[in-house]
Amino acid sequence: xxxxxxxxxxxxxxxxxxxxxxxxxxxxxxxxxxxxxxxxxxxxxxxxxxxxxxxxxxxxxxxxxxxxxxxxxxxxxxxxxxxxxxxxxxxxxxxxxxxxxxxxxxxxxxxxxxxxxxxxxxxxxxxxxxxxxxxxxxxxxxxxxxxxxxxxxxxxxxxxxxxxxxxxxxxxxxxxxxxxxxxxxxxxxxxxxxxxxxxxxxxxxxxxxxxxxxxxxxxxxxxxxxxxxxxxxxxxxxxxxxxxxxxxxxxxxxxxxxxxxxxxxxxxxxxxxxxxxxxxxxxxxxxxxxxxxxxxxxxxxxxxxxxxxxxxxxxxxxxxxxxxxxxxxxxxxxxxxxxxxxxxxxxxxxxxxxxxxxxxxxxxxxxxxxxxxxxxxxxxxxxxxxxxxxxxxxxxxxxxxxxxxxxxxxxxxxxxxxxxxxxxxxxxxxxxxxxxxxxxxxxxxxxxxxxxxxxxxxxxxxxxxxxxxxxxxxxxxxxxxxxxxxxxxxxxxxxxxxxxxxxxxxx
Numbered sequence: 492x493x494x495x496x497x498x499x500x501x502x503x504x505x506x507x508x509x510x511x512x513x514x515x516x517x518x519x520x521x522x523x524x525x526x527x528x529x530x531x532x533x534x535x536x537x538x539x540x541x542x543x544x545x546x547x548x549x550x551x552x553x554x555x556x557x558x559x560x561x562x563x564x565x566x567x568x569x570x571x572x573x574x575x576x577x578x579x580x581x582x583x584x585x586x587x588x589x590x591x592x593x594x595x596x597x598x599x600x601x602x603x604x605x606x607x608x609x610x611x612x613x614x615x616x617x618x619x620x621x622x623x624x625x626x627x628x629x630x631x632x633x634x635x636x637x638x639x640x641x642x643x644x645x646x647x648x649x650x651x652x653x654x655x656x657x658x659x660x661x662x663x664x665x666x667x668x669x670x671x672x673x674x675x676x677x678x679x680x681x682x683x684x685x686x687x688x689x690x691x692x693x694x695x696x697x698x699x700x701x702x703x704x705x706x707x708x709x710x711x712x713x714x715x716x717x718x719x720x721x722x723x724x725x726x727x728x729x730x731x732x733x734x735x736x737x738x739x740x741x742x743x744x745x746x747x748x749x750x751x752x753x754x755x756x757x758x759x760x761x762x763x764x765x766x767x768x769x770x771x772x773x774x775x776x777x778x779x780x781x782x783x784x785x786x787x788x789x790x791x792x793x794x795x796x797x798x799x800x801x802x803x804x805x806x807x808x809x810x811x812x813x814x815x816x817x818x819x820x821x822x823x824x825x826x827x828x829x830x831x832x833x834x835x836x837x838x839x840x841x842x843x844x845x846x847x848x849x850x851x852x853x854x855x856x857x858x859x860x861x862x863x864x865x866x867x868x869x870x871x872x873x874x875x876x877x878x879x880x881x882x883x884x885x886x887x888x889x890x891x892x893x894x895x896x897x898x899x900x901x902x903x904x905x906x907x908x909x910x911x912x913x914x915x916x917x918x919x920x921x922x923x924x925x926x927x928x929x930x931x932x933x934x935x936x937x938x939x940x941x942x943x944x945x946x947x948x949x950x951x952x953x954x955x956x957x958x959x960x961x962x963x964x965x966x967x968x969x970x971x972x973x974x975x976x977x978x979x980x981x982x983x984x985x986x987x988x989x990x991x992x993x994x995x996x997x998x
Contacts, residue, residue: 565676568604570689572669573978575600577693580712580741581970584722596722597974598665605668608675623674623984624931628923629667635917636660636885643884651896652887659886659912662970666977673981683986687758690978694755695774698781701738701748705784705828712741738784747969749790750960752781754975757797757949757956764808764945776820783824783831789963793956800952804936805945867902875911882914890965905961925958928980935987950983 575597588594612618640647640656647656677683704710716724728744730737742748756778763771782790801809824831875882888899888911902908910918929951936947957976960966967973 565608565672566682566685568600568607569673569676569686572597572600572604572672573686573690574693576971576974576978577690577697578712578741579715579722580743582743583712583725583727584715585725586721587723597970601665601668601672605672608672612675618675621674621988623670623981624987625924625927625980625984628920628927629670631920632917632924633663633667635881635913635920636663639882639884639913639917642881643878643887647884647887650887650898652884652889655886655889655896656884657886659967662967662973663885665970666974669974670977670981673978674984677982677985678988680986683982686982687762690975691755691759691762691771691774694752694781695759695777697740697748698752698777698784701740701752701781701784702777702827704738704740705736705786705831708736710738710740737786738781740781742785742971743969745785746787746789746964747966747972749782749785749787750793750957750964750966750969751972751975752778752785753790753793753797753956753960754953754972754979756782756794757801757952758979760801760812761945761949765942772816775816776823779816779820780824780827784828786831789960792963793960796956796959797952800933800955801948804933804948804951867900867904867907871902871907871911875914878911878914880914881916882910882912885912888912901965903964905964905966908965908967925954928983929955929958932983946986947983950979950986953979954983 579596581595581597582593584595586594586596586599608618612620636659640660647653673686677686700711710727713724713727716722728739730739730745737745739745739748742751756775759771759775759778762768763775779794782794798809798813888902888908889896890899890901891897902911906918906921909921913920932947932951932954936944936951939947954976957966957972
């Protein structure tokens with residue numbers, strides 16, 4: 492059985508044996524478009540008009556006609572979303588279109604595929620909305636965002652913060668679209684495996700660029716407009732020096748890039764263990780080196796959480812694996828990125844202690860970038876007491892120093908940030924989501940005695956690492972890593988329904 496696709500949606504059944512099946516609607520449209528393009532080229536040539544643009548259109552049309560079934564398969568389009576998220580930096584590039592909101596490649600692609608999926612739900616009986624096991628916490632989280640805005644509508648409109656709330660809600664809607672796209676369209680384990688391999692291999696390539704950036708001070712992702720002229724560059728992110736270059740590759744910030752590498756690392760471990768192929772273990776090493784190149788403590792904390800989860804769920808094998816993986820990586824990191832290990836030592840054990848460095852920053856509340864992760868708690872909790880249940884409103888805390896609407900410092904703690912913006916209601920929804928997902932995959936991993944337990948362990952480890960990582964950076968302000976969280980979680984949900992996917996008869 493083939494995976495459902497736009498090309499096959501609603502296609503008539505093949506005729507009797509020996510009879511050529513009738514042309515599908517999309518084939519008729521393709522051939523009509525080709526004929527019109529050829530006629531247009533001939534007319535242009537006869538009238539003396541330059542024909543190169545016409546010929547390029549014809550070539551593109553022929554390529555589409557030859558490969559439209561593959562191009563319009565759901566797996567292909569989801570793969571395109573994965574590659575776009577990994578390789579076109581979000582908030583650093585946009586398309587040259589004047590709209591009230593930035594039109595970025597990933598957003599255009601997600602909305603387009605989402606619209607196609609919505610249309611296919613109406614005409615393809617094989618696509619059906621199904622429970623994911625995480626619908627309730629996601630619905631509660633969406634409700635929390637709406638209530639946070641509605642209960643503070645006067646303040647939001649009066650202070651001109653409407654566009655910030657809209658942006659926050661639209662980002663969340665994009666995450667949901669990706670999540671349900673995957674759970675709807677990915678119906679076979681082979682498709683899950685294919686997307687996992689694409690995700691891990693793509694992330695490993697980005698990790699190589701991060702190591703090159705740290706070593707050679709050149710980030711290729713800051714120069715994509717030279718190769719894709721349609722992209723409009725928006726500038727590089729602001730980063731704080733930490734003993735040399737902090738690589739950010741295709742991420743919005745070194746912290747977010749390191750978190751993305753850590754999030755994908757368990758999937759590489761699963762592929763390495765399940766296939767016993769050296770290339771996936773090499774990807775594991777590259778992802779760890781990418782984390783080190785960002786000089787991000789958050790990435791190291793997330794990797795530590797991942798190791799703890801693996802030790803709990805796959806103890807014996809993990810204990811044998813750690814020396815073989817970690818020790819060679821430390822040697823490679825010391826040679827390839829001199830001084831990086833010393834930088835981490837200073838970051839985790841600063842003069843005066845880490846608690847002091849995160850409590851007594853020489854800044855003042857509401858006019859800067861915060862007092863440090865621990866020092867932020869006291870003033871933030873006093874502020875939370877004013878709107879405890881539903882918060883101040885999604886997206887209303889503007890922390891960009893260059894924004895004229897700046898009204899709050901950066902909180903390097905997404906849980907605290909969510910408490911202020913969404914209130915207790917929103918934080919409970921977030922806890923419900925993470926605890927439900929980790930418990931579900933972790934419980935199944937404990938019960939499973941097959942190789943599937945390693946996939947389930949990887950899912951639990953990846954999701955748990957993001958949840959813990961939220962304590963050390965404002966995670967939801969970074970679209971790439973948050974999109975990867977929802978994508979990975981959706982792949983785990985799709986994996987849990989193999990029997991239905993494999994046994995469902997073609998209709």
